Each structure stands twice: as structure tokens, then as C-alpha cells.
Amino acid sequence: MSRRLRLAMAGGGEGAFIGAVHRMAAALDGDWELVGGAFSTDAGRSHRSGAALGLDPTRVHHDLAALLADEASRPADERIDALAIVTPNHLHAPMAIAALEAGFHVFCEKPMAMSVEEARAIAAAAKANGRHFALAFTYSGYALVAEARARIARGDLGEIRRVQVEYLQGWLSAPIDADGNKQAAWRTDPAKAGIGGCLGDIGTHAFHLAEQVSGLPVAAVSADLATHVAGRRLDDDVGALLRFDNGARGTLVASQVAAGEENGLRLRVHGSLGGLEWSQMEPNTLTLRWLDRPAEIVRAGGPGMDAQAAALLRTPAGHPEGYIEAFANLYRGFAAMIRGDEEPAIPGVGDGLRTMAFIEAMVASAAGADKWTRIDMGETA
Known part of the structure; x- marks a missing residue:
């Protein structure tokens, strides 16, 4: 060892x-x-x-x-x-x-x-x-996220036509950032968080998941950023229409003022032959729906999983694995990368550059008059 x-x-x-x-x-x-x-x-x-x-x-x-x-x-x-x-x-x-x-x-x-x-x-x-x-794009480390990515990559869903991702939280519904909550305070401070509040904190997770699972880059966005809590300096509610490079359409919604929500990250991808759905709060289930046959349920550790996706699991089927295990998969991949071992890719420089370009495009789109704003990778393309 x-x-x-x-x-x-x-x-x-x-x-x-x-x-x-x-x-x-x-x-x-x-x-x-x-x-x-x-x-x-x-x-x-x-x-x-x-x-x-x-x-x-x-x-x-x-x-x-x-x-x-x-x-x-x-x-x-x-x-x-x-x-x-x-x-x-x-x-x-x-x-x-x-x-x-x-x-x-x-x-x-x-x-x-x-x-x-x-x-x-x-x-x-x-x-x-x-x-x-x-x-630390943690959600990419879930086994059934890798399963969804593998099934799309091998063409099971056909040509991808629609991608819908949402990430709903409610913890910033009240002005706790002004009441001494340190975690809230820095996330709503432009000097410490940057130009995006909810956008940078969880909108980037949603964006990364949509691109990573679909295998398609987002070409342009049409964004709406809102700040619902009075006095807050950054967005706390985000919505966008997405256009992907292959012509697919999509939507992205992220909110930290969806009162009552916990950590509601949900992804749906539809192609010409069928669709799939995954939810972070039920992470060991992947639902597949088909144009010409009954729906299927894929369970973590169950039959039919892609070998690389199954390798991300640590326990037998029916034993819940979640956030810490997904996070650990990134650290395991990082260790393998440093040692020069063969391991599934983990988020890195390219993913970071994409998400920063996404943030800037979203802010520009929300502030501008143009219907669509391209995600400009500039020198990094």
C-alpha cells in the first residue's frame, strides 16, 4: 500500500x-x-x-x-x-x-x-x-451521478435535448447575515464572496452538475438574479435559461430563500430516447424513463451499474451512502492523481474556469439588455 x-x-x-x-x-x-x-x-x-x-x-x-x-x-x-x-x-x-x-x-x-x-x-x-x-464540486463524487454520466455518454438517452437543474435552500430566508451569523455574513459580502451570492455558492454546483452529467458545455445564458431580503448586497435567488453547444435547451434555478427547503439539488436530463432524474436528498436512486418501455429504477450497489460508477461505493446495496462518501471520492481521486494512478477524473482547473466564466456571464446577462449572453472562455477556450 x-x-x-x-x-x-x-x-x-x-x-x-x-x-x-x-x-x-x-x-x-x-x-x-x-x-x-x-x-x-x-x-x-x-x-x-x-x-x-x-x-x-x-x-x-x-x-x-x-x-x-x-x-x-x-x-x-x-x-x-x-x-x-x-x-x-x-x-x-x-x-x-x-x-x-x-x-x-x-x-x-x-x-x-x-x-x-x-x-x-x-x-x-x-x-x-x-x-x-x-x-470541491462534491456532488460529482456521488456514485449515481457517475452512473448518470456514463449512461448519457454511451448514448442510452439518444440525442440530449433538455437539461433541468435546481438547487433550493431556505437558510437565508431571514436576514441572518445582518444578525451575526458568520457563515451567512461572508457569503453575502461582495468583498469576500465575489460578484455572486447564491450564484457563486450553490449556483456553481448546479451548473457544474448539469455540464458534467450531460457531457455538454453551456454556450449561453439568459439570467435573472434577485435579492429578496432587504439590505442584502448580493443575489439570494437565481434563475436562467440555458443553451447548450449541441442545441439542447435547459433551465437552472438556485435559491437560498426557498423557505423550508434543506438541500434540494435535483437534476433531470432528457434525450430523444428517454430521460433520467437524480436528487441529492435521495442520492442512492437514479430514475430512468423511456419513450418505448416502462420506467426503471437503478439503486446504488444494485445490478446493472457501470463498473467505474460502482467502484465509488463502499458498502453493499441498501446501506445508505451520501455526502461524506461523495466528498471522500474526490479526495481519493486527488490522491490517485498525485500518485499517478489510474482513477476517474475529478474537478480541476478546467471546471473552475468554466464556473467562473458562468458566474460572470450570469451577472452580465442579468444586468444587460441582450436576450442571450455567451459564456466567454477567452484565452482558456
Whole structure:
């Protein structure tokens, strides 16, 4: 068995949410060992976080530059292999570029950066330094998402004509961002989140899922962005018509003010021969509907699954697998990528650039008078 890869984390200290999810996911398959971090810019909070995780205090810092310098100075058989970035969006690019230039691989929360320009700078740093960059588009790690992608790729649905994706949450229905909720506050602050609120936070997940499963790039969008909570500075409700490269049509809806909703990510894809449906809140079921025969239900671990999709599962049929396992599949793929092993591709630079271009196209479309706004990849095309 290959040695465990060494991981450090930027952000994700006490009071944070997503850092703990990353740590659970990275640990699940035994590929990674968390050895250090800069968990907060507050020295006390960062060191308390490190102590709670049982880390060597000499490898816990409150400044990323100090962490990277310390790790780079250590012997090759001791220093970290990769940095996980689990901070607000405005820190993604400077942290990723610094880590890549220091010689470390990077696993980053989405969205990739604050702009396409920043995303390009990350891509250039990864290429120049020969390091891997991965993104936490978690839902791509679900086994039945991979199953849906495989069935579409082999032509089961025929020519793809329609893609519908929605991601509904209700947690920002009240002005909790103005009432001291830290998770809400940074996500609705343009200086920390970027030009998209709900759009950047969960709209990017919906967009990535639609493109990844259908295998089709979105060519143009016609967007409507709304802010329903008074005083909020970024969108909290998003809708768009989509046009795909092959002529297929689609819709994307994302909302964080859909009161009562939890984590309602749902995808439907229809082709000339049939359609499929997958829901994140019932992730172990894929429904297939046909033009000329009865509907089918594919269950995780059940008969008929694509071999690569089935390889993402860890338990026998009927044992629920979900969010942590999907996240762990990305960390497992990231480890395989670093080791040079053969593994299904995980989201990376190309996905990040696409989603940043999507955000910018959506904002431009909503603010402009044109009916359609193209997703312009510019130099990255």
C-alpha cells in the first residue's frame, strides 16, 4: 500500500463548517493524514484548533506564509504533499498560487476564485510548477451521478435535448447575515464572496452538475438574479435559461430563500430516447424513463451499474451512502492523481474556469439588455 499523503489546511478552524467535512472526507479511505494547518488568522483560535485535532503544535500557524515556509524547510519525507483551502472565496487565489509556487498540490473549495482573471492565474501557477489543483464540486463524487454520466455518454438517452437543474435552500430566508451569523455574513459580502451570492455558492454546483452529467458545455445564458431580503448586497435567488453547444435547451434555478427547503439539488436530463432524474436528498436512486418501455429504477450497489460508477461505493446495496462518501471520492481521486494512478477524473482547473466564466456571464446577462449572453472562455477556450 502507498504511504498516506500529508495534508495541511488553510481555514477550517473552530466555528467553521466545511473544514470538518474536508477532514472527515480526506480521512475516510486512509489516503491522507492531516499534519498541520493555518486554521485561522487569530493565533489563539488556530492553535486551539490544532490542539483539538491532536496536531504537532510546531506545524500549526496563524499565517499561511509561515506554514508554507515551515513545510518547505522540512525534509522531503516529512513535508506536506498538498494544501486544502477551506476559506471564504477572496482568499482562494492568493492562497492557491502561494501553495502551488511553494511546490505543493492544492485542493480548494469552490468557486475557484473571485474572477476569471484570478482563475487563470491559478491555472498558470499550477502549470508552471507542475502541481495538481482540485476543486470541491462534491456532488460529482456521488456514485449515481457517475452512473448518470456514463449512461448519457454511451448514448442510452439518444440525442440530449433538455437539461433541468435546481438547487433550493431556505437558510437565508431571514436576514441572518445582518444578525451575526458568520457563515451567512461572508457569503453575502461582495468583498469576500465575489460578484455572486447564491450564484457563486450553490449556483456553481448546479451548473457544474448539469455540464458534467450531460457531457455538454453551456454556450449561453439568459439570467435573472434577485435579492429578496432587504439590505442584502448580493443575489439570494437565481434563475436562467440555458443553451447548450449541441442545441439542447435547459433551465437552472438556485435559491437560498426557498423557505423550508434543506438541500434540494435535483437534476433531470432528457434525450430523444428517454430521460433520467437524480436528487441529492435521495442520492442512492437514479430514475430512468423511456419513450418505448416502462420506467426503471437503478439503486446504488444494485445490478446493472457501470463498473467505474460502482467502484465509488463502499458498502453493499441498501446501506445508505451520501455526502461524506461523495466528498471522500474526490479526495481519493486527488490522491490517485498525485500518485499517478489510474482513477476517474475529478474537478480541476478546467471546471473552475468554466464556473467562473458562468458566474460572470450570469451577472452580465442579468444586468444587460441582450436576450442571450455567451459564456466567454477567452484565452482558456
